Amino acid sequence: MQIFVLLLAIAQGVSDSNILIGMEGSAQSFSTDEENLGMHLVIMHVNAEGGIHGRKIKVAAYPRGRENIVEQALENVRRLNEEDQVFLLFNFGGPAAVPIGEYAMQNDLPYMFPHTALLTVDGERHVFTSFPRYAGESRVMLRYLAESADARRIAVIHADNIYGDYFARRARELAGETGYTFVGSRSLGRYPEDALTEMHALRADKPDVVIMALYPAGAKKVVEAKAAMDWDIRLVSSGPLTDEQYLNVDGGAAEGTLGFCHYPDPNESDAPGIVEYRKLMARYFPDHAPNRYSLYGYVFGKLVVEGL
Incomplete structure (x- = not known):
């Protein structure tokens, strides 16, 4: 644990009080926006509970439109890494994940759980995929x-x-x-x-x-x-x-x-993790119905937090 904390202390995007991660802002896409809402659900709860080893999770994000999606996403990733200097990327799924995966590997940038099965990156240390291919x-x-x-x-x-x-x-x-x-x-x-x-x-x-x-x-x-x-x-x-x-x-x-689908019904399942997801949705997003897209972001958001 001491070694891991030391590495965090010298890592890009990490300070004594914050861990900065990069995500997409509004994407004008129901699936993407819901997935990211699930991750924000995790972040809000973790920060409310005191953060990770005293550090709060902060998010840097840029919106994109419906045209030239891959190009916009890759440009936003470059800004997040080179200007904002985030510690890691979360999601940025779909077809854009292919060039983003290459960029992340070239720049030693952790790229966590893009919602896609298009990536083939066996043995690559910086890209963590989420789905069976x-x-x-x-x-x-x-x-x-x-x-x-x-x-x-x-x-x-x-x-x-x-x-x-x-x-x-x-x-x-x-x-x-x-x-x-x-x-x-x-x-x-x-x-x-x-x-x-x-x-x-x-x-x-x-x-x-x-x-x-x-x-x-x-x-x-x-x-x-x-x-x-x-x-x-x-x-x-x-x-x-x-x-x-x-x-x-x-x-x-x-x-x-x-x-x-890999996931149980987010509204009906009595699996403990799904029950907890519904409770947190009711607490932080009371007017927002649970669905499998936000559940995806929640599940993999929890994995990111466990890794931190």
């Missing part, structure tokens, strides 16, 4: 659909970025060994007006299931399109997108959606 995760999902959910014809509607493209490519690659037929894919912008064109195109391919490799705004448009088309198709979601609140529309079109 998409390679394994997608294999498990597709095998289950083919072997246990009787899916014979699979289609994908996906985000028009590296995350979505990867899922579509994996569905195509694994078709032979897993025993289903990949019938097609369509991409969707992150904030689409609707998904009718894409869903009509997929319907023509006659799939049994449609996998949504999307963000909440796009996924809801897919469910709305399903309802408008009166299409009896099973939808599949993964990760925090599994939360019902992101998919529900009038008429019950989201009913029957199959979700794959």
Whole structure:
């Protein structure tokens, strides 16, 4: 412990009274903003309890918009490291994690738990990933659909970025060994007006299931399109997108959606850690409903605190 405290004392971003960490400010993204709220929940509680060895956690952050997300995120990371001199980065997930991971390794900057499975950084000491890689995760999902959910014809509607493209490519690659037929894919912008064109195109391919490799705004448009088309198709979601609140529309079109997620229901689970999360949400954010995105930030925020 004495060695660790000595290292903290000479580290960038650490003073006798504070530990400065870098995060994203408002990102105009429901998922990102909720994940960061979960981390702020941890920080608020830790600071209220006296901090870490007497040091309070402080946050430096810069907002970003909806355009050129990767470039904006990387520029903000450079500012946080080179101008603010933060001790570590937290989250900065999604496709931006790939160049940020490279920057963090080149600059000896701890990069903690980005919400992505795109990073492949075995043995790298400065990047701590949070998720199983998409390679394994997608294999498990597709095998289950083919072997246990009787899916014979699979289609994908996906985000028009590296995350979505990867899922579509994996569905195509694994078709032979897993025993289903990949019938097609369509991409969707992150904030689409609707998904009718894409869903009509997929319907023509006659799939049994449609996998949504999307963000909440796009996924809801897919469910709305399903309802408008009166299409009896099973939808599949993964990760925090599994939360019902992101998919529900009038008429019950989201009913029957199959979700794959690492986390239990944040509103119903009686697991001790989830109960504690709900208690702290009620204390610090009483008007904010629990969800799996903020739960993600809370869980990995707790891990950061344990490491400090």
